[in-house]
Amino acid sequence: xIITERLEHxxxxxxxxxxxxxxLLLWPTLWGLWLAAGGMPNWTIVxxxxxxxxxxxxxxxxxxxxxxxxxxxxxxxTKDRPIATGMVSTKEALLLAAGLSLCAFLLILSLxxxxxxxxICALFLAASYPxxxxxxxxxxxxxxIAFSFGIPMAFAAQTDELPIIVWLLMTANLLWVIAYDTxxxxxxxxxxxxxxxxxxxxxxxxxxxxxxILCHIIFIGIMVGVGxxxxxxxxxxxxxxxxxxxxxxQYHLIHDREPARCFKAFLHNNWVGATVFTGIVxxxxxxxxx
Numbered sequence: 001x002i003i004t005e006r007l008e009h010x011x012x013x014x015x016x017x018x019x020x021x022x023x024l025l026l027w028p029t030l031w032g033l034w035l036a037a038g039g040m041p042n043w044t045i046v047x048x049x050x051x052x053x054x055x056x057x058x059x060x061x062x063x064x065x066x067x068x069x070x071x072x073x074x075x076x077x078t079k080d081r082p083i084a085t086g087m088v089s090t091k092e093a094l095l096l097a098a099g100l101s102l103c104a105f106l107l108i109l110s111l112x113x114x115x116x117x118x119x120i121c122a123l124f125l126a127a128s129y130p131x132x133x134x135x136x137x138x139x140x141x142x143x144x145i146a147f148s149f150g151i152p153m154a155f156a157a158q159t160d161e162l163p164i165i166v167w168l169l170m171t172a173n174l175l176w177v178i179a180y181d182t183x184x185x186x187x188x189x190x191x192x193x194x195x196x197x198x199x200x201x202x203x204x205x206x207x208x209x210x211x212x213i214l215c216h217i218i219f220i221g222i223m224v225g226v227g228x229x230x231x232x233x234x235x236x237x238x239x240x241x242x243x244x245x246x247x248x249x250q251y252h253l254i255h256d257r258e259p260a261r262c263f264k265a266f267l268h269n270n271w272v273g274a275t276v277f278t279g280i281v282x283x284x285x286x287x288x289x290x
Contacts, residue, residue: 009082010096013065014058020267021061024180026053027273028173029150031280035165035230036158039284045157048111052104053150059100060126060146066093067130075191101127114156122149133198140185140200144177145170165229172222179215180269182208183254186262209254216247223276232283239279243272 015021029049033041065072065083072084082088088096101123108119125146133139148170155166178200185192185201186208192199204211220240227236246268253265 009087013062013082013088013093013096014100015061016058020270022054022057023270024177024273025057025147025150026050027270027277028148028169028176029053029154030277032151032154032166032169033158034277034280034284035169035226036155039281039288041158045111048107049150049154049157052107055100055104055107056122056126059097059104060129062093062097062100063127064130066090066097071195071197074195075188077188077191111157112160114160114162115153118149118153118156122146122153125149135198137198137203138178138200139198140178140181141174143181144174147177148173165226168222168226168229172219172226175215175219175222176269176272179212179219180266180272182212182215183250183262183266183269186254186257187259187266189259209251209257212254213247213251216250220244220247232280233286235282235286236279239275239277239282242279243275246272246275 011017030046033046033049065081068078069083069090072078072081078084083090083093105119105123108116125142129139129143129146132142136142151169151173152162152166155162182200182204185199188197189199189201192202200211201208220243223240224237226232227240250265250268253261253268
């Protein structure tokens with residue numbers, strides 16, 4: 001196999017051709033960086049976190065496909081993944097995941113000790129998540145913790161502290177992750193039932209749509225509380241209001257549980273995260289300007 005073909009398989013394995021996971025992991029990290037720094041983050045730290053997010057999400061995808069190598073062939077959406085089809089060996093996959101994780105860790109080494117310690121916890125969560133769905137009935141909650149770890153790391157990097165607002169943001173993001181990853185799980189629900197994989201879409205049963213909407217609403221509610229504690233302005237709440245409107249549109253997409261529309265709703269969460277971030281940024285721009 002020529003080098004370009006090998007690189008294409010690695011790209012597919014790392015999901016670089018599908019950046020939605022990077023974006024969903026990045027938005028809450030950016031919320032944390034801007035809130036921790038009062039709207040003026042250290043740009044070196046910002047770039048470290050952006051690059052680290054890309055690397056760790058890529059490593060997580062490789063580990064996930066390694067863990068699911070004997071399952072993906074039986075799921076319509078994943079049957080053509082590189083490890084499942086034998087285009088990338090398990091040894092290659094493990095070496096790639098290790099290399100990506102090492103690069104991310106080297107980036108973090110330039111930051112303070114608290115951030116480094118938290119990065120080790122984040123690595124453990126990312127590496128263990130793919131195996132959790134074998135026995136945990138709501139693995140989306142575990143994923144939510146993993147996808148929220150950029151928040152305490154952001155505060156640690158900027159302030160060397162973990163104030164109470166960190167835990168509120170993590171809780172809000174945890175609920176948001178459960179909501180959008182349940183939408184994602186609804187796409188594979190039929191296949192997952194056949195092969196015995198546990199997901200929130202299966203655990204929630206006929207209350208899957210209600211559970212998604214409830215998680216989204218509580219997420220917005222906690223984010224309102226974050227705004228009050230941080231004394232954020234109108235721009236932030238306009239952002240949250242817009243995000244709520246986007247969530248209402250997602251209900252329109254998922255209420256009939258049609259897989260293609262559920263997947264569209266999952267992808268749509270990128271705009272929810274971006275809208276919240278825009279509200280935070282505009283809040284500080286207005287505050288600094290006026």
